[in-house]
Amino acid sequence: MVSQPEYAVAAELNVTVETRDGVELATDVYRPADPDTGEPIEEPKPALLDRTPYGKRGRMERHGEWYAKRGYVVAIQDCRGRFDSEGEYYIFVNEPEDGYDTVEWLADQAYCDGQVGTIGTSYGAWVQSALATQDPPHLEAMFVNQGAANGRKATFRHNGTFExxxxxxxxxxxxxxxxxxxxxxxxxxxxxxxxxxxxxxxxxxxxxxxxxxxxxxxxxxxxxxxxxGSASDELWQEPGVNFEAYYQESADVPTVYAGAWYDSYTKATCDNFEALAERKDSDHYLLMGPWTHGWNTYPLPSWNKSYSGELEFGEEALREYQETRLRFFDHYLKEEDTWSDQPTVEYFQMGTGDGSRSRDGRLFHGGEWRSGEEWPLPDTEFESYYVHADGRLSTEKPTVDDASTTYTFDPRDPVPTVGGNCSSYITYEQREENILEYPLSERKMVDLTGRGGFDQRTRPDTLGAEAPYGPLEERDDVLVYRSEPLEEDLEIAGPIRVRVYGSTDGPDTDFTAKLIDEHPPSEEFPNGAAINLCDSICRGRYRGYRDEPDLLEPGEVYEFEMEPYPTANVFKEGHRIRLDISSSNYPRYDVNHNTGGPLYGDREYRTATNTVHHDAEFATHVELPIQPR
Known part of the structure; x- marks a missing residue:
């Protein structure tokens, strides 16, 4: 049985934690207290540390109290240079040492029993992995929800482009x-x-x-x-930015890597689990839901939402975030039998629904929880689906000697982003009131891209779209390849790989790939629905995950390797598997101006003529992780 709320809470606010360079970090400490007197109990308890750039009060304060009532000391800290903490802020660079110093300070307090666990989502996940690279002696467990792995590869930048x-x-x-x-x-x-x-x-x-x-x-x-963009740039080797480079020396403690199929950190979450579960002796777990980014998103926590974008998954998708973390820490910090039945890999297999319309108008995509012992799943069979000149997507490899499709890519008119693995594409609502009349902390955030699964068609609020609005596939710069309607269900779960064999008429360009579950027309959705599952991009000069840029030779055919984020989906009987290829997805990624000029901020634009090859020698394809029936 998990810890119950048997304590009152005593809070000590803005406690100073001095780091090794003398900077003072403001920290609120919540301690279990005697319910009758309100005084902190004397018995030392395990501690949980949450470091945040968003201010340690409000919702953060409430979850500090939630764990303290259940017998944990909870420290919530403003990161360096944010809110009440001193120091200069440069994103993530100081987090490894600051986190280490705080873990060890916390373990040294009389009210802590010497065990420190870490919690946090998004930025709060980054800082956990950052301090883990320093291997603090008193770090005992981590619950890393939706965080990064290698900022250059996929999070800050993505295969050469900027997110x-x-x-x-x-x-x-x-x-x-x-x-x-x-x-x-x-x-x-x-x-x-x-x-x-x-x-x-x-x-x-x-x-x-x-x-x-x-x-x-x-x-x-x-x-x-x-x-x-180059790996030699010092920024990309910082332990607070590139945890992948420090896997070997990172802390060996029980860890949960939690994420979501429509999160902006899906790939990083799976990468971290796969790499560290193999390298470390401690127990490591992967937990992937069908949600979008964040756990405390308005109006409901993402784990407590049954939908992502325009997709409804049903009540099966709901999970209690706090209770899940509590079970984990009770097991590893209090030696309770609350986590022993947790599978090593637990994931939500999307797509088992009937495609009907839910009460709020979403498409019922459905799904169910599955489990495994490793990731990728051990029985996975990777199968390639090839694109063909007639628009087919098939397991048959092209046999023709020379076949290709050419389109024009104008960087001034990029393909709009419609949902997907997005987060923080936001702006503040525009108000006439000043910040004294209507504080920034109370202003609503406006989503610019949508997040989650969406029918791939533009709307009036789609950034960059103009009337008449409609399916992205109708654009001249989007190439669409689709399978025949499936004769039986096809289940995928795992990493996705795409190889586009492309050429261009200039020194640089991008290629994009998007995997889509194409629902057939129905009475409730007469136009069907083209639901995005995952996507990726490759900047030509960084093709093949190059460390340094290498511009393209006009007309030469190159392999553009992409890894759309992992997913788990059932393509149901009658559906089609679809692969869209283009050269932009804006504003999810910055747009290549095709000039070979600066990575960002180029003042020149060049319209590119891009070609996708699909013949026996240059067989563009997507590789899917097929699961046994």
């Missing part, structure tokens, strides 16, 4: 709550008045001219990650 969510974050949740913005109402008002949607529609920003110029340290790191 524009980080610019959106810098302009909103990042910059709006920067120390300088919190201290200067004029700066905060300027950021509150920034319409991120308009900035993205107007094209790339330039350093010294962006709204971030009012907080220069934020503009510096934002432009660093947008403009630095």
């Amino acid at each position: 524009l969510r980080w610019l959106c974050w810098a302009l909103t949740l990042g910059g709006g709550f920067a120390k300088r913005a919190l201290e200067d109402s004029d700066i905060q008002q300027r950021l509150a008045n920034t319409d991120v949607r308009a900035l993205l529609e107007d094209g790339p920003l330039h350093q010294g001219e962006s709204p971030l110029r009012h907080i220069p340290d934020y503009e510096e790191w934002a432009f660093d990650i947008m403009t630095q």
Whole structure:
């Protein structure tokens, strides 16, 4: 039985934790207390540490109290340079040492029994993996929910491109709550008045001219990650940014890597589990739901939502986030038998629903929980589906000697993003009130891309789309390849790989790939539905996961390797497997100007003529992780 809420809570706020370089980090400590007197109990208890850039009060305060009532000391800390903590903020770079110092400070307190576990989602997951690279002696367990693995490979950047969510974050949740913005109402008002949607529609920003110029340290790191793409750049080897480079020396403690099929960290979550479960002796677990990013998203926590985007999964998809973490920590920090029946891999297999319309208008995609002992699942058979000149997607490899399809890619008119593995593509609602009348912390966030599964058609609120709105497949720069209607259900679960054999007429370009479950027309959905499962992109100059750029020779055929994020889905009988190939997906990724110029901020544009090859020698294909029936 899990720990029950048997204690009162005693809170000590803004406790100072001094780091090795003298910076003081503000930390709130919640302790179990005697229900009658309200005084902290004397018995030492295991501690949980949550480090955040979003302010340690509000919802964070409430979950600190939740665990303290159940017999844990909980420390919630403002990261360096954020809210009440001292220091200069450069995203993630100081988190390894700051986290280590805080773990060891916490373990040394009389009210802690020497065991420290870590918790946190998104940024709070990054900082856990960051401190783990330093292997703190008193770190005993981690619950890492939706965090990164290698920032250059897939999170900050993605196969050579930049994930524009980080610019959106810098302009909103990042910059709006920067120390300088919190201290200067004029700066905060300027950021509150920034319409991120308009900035993205107007094209790339330039350093010294962006709204971030009012907080220069934020503009510096934002432009660093947008403009630095080579592995030799010092940023990409920092232990707070690239955990993959420090797997071997990282802490060997029981860890849960939790994530979601429509999260912005899906690949990183699976990568971390796969690599560390093999390298470490401690128990490691993978838990993947059908959700989107975050656990405390409005109006419901993502784990407590039965839908993602336009897809409904049913009550089967619901999980209690706090209870799940409590079971884990009770087992590993209190030696209770609360986690022993947890499978090593637990994941939600999407797509078992009947495709009907739910009460709120979503498509019932359905699904059910499955389990396994490793990832990828041991019985997985990887099968290639090849694209053909007539638009077919088939397991038959092309036999023709020369076949290709050519399209025009205009970087001024990129393919719009419609849902997917998105987070932080946001702007503050535009209000007439100033921040004193309507504080930034109370302003609603407007989603610019959608997140989760969506029918791949534009709407009036789709960024970059114009009337008449309609299916993305109708664009001239989107190549569509689809299987015949399936004669029986096909189940996939695991990593996805795409190989596009492409050529272009200039020095650089991008190729994109998107895997789609194409639902047939029905009475409730007469046009059917093209539901995105996962996507990826490859920037030509960084093809093959190059460490350094290598521009393209016009007309030469190259292999553009992509890894759309892992997924688990049943393509039901009568559905089609579909692969869309293009050269942009905006604003999920920044747009290649096709000039071979700067990675970001190029002032020149060049329309590219791009070609996808599908013949015996250059057989473009997607590799799917097929599960046995």
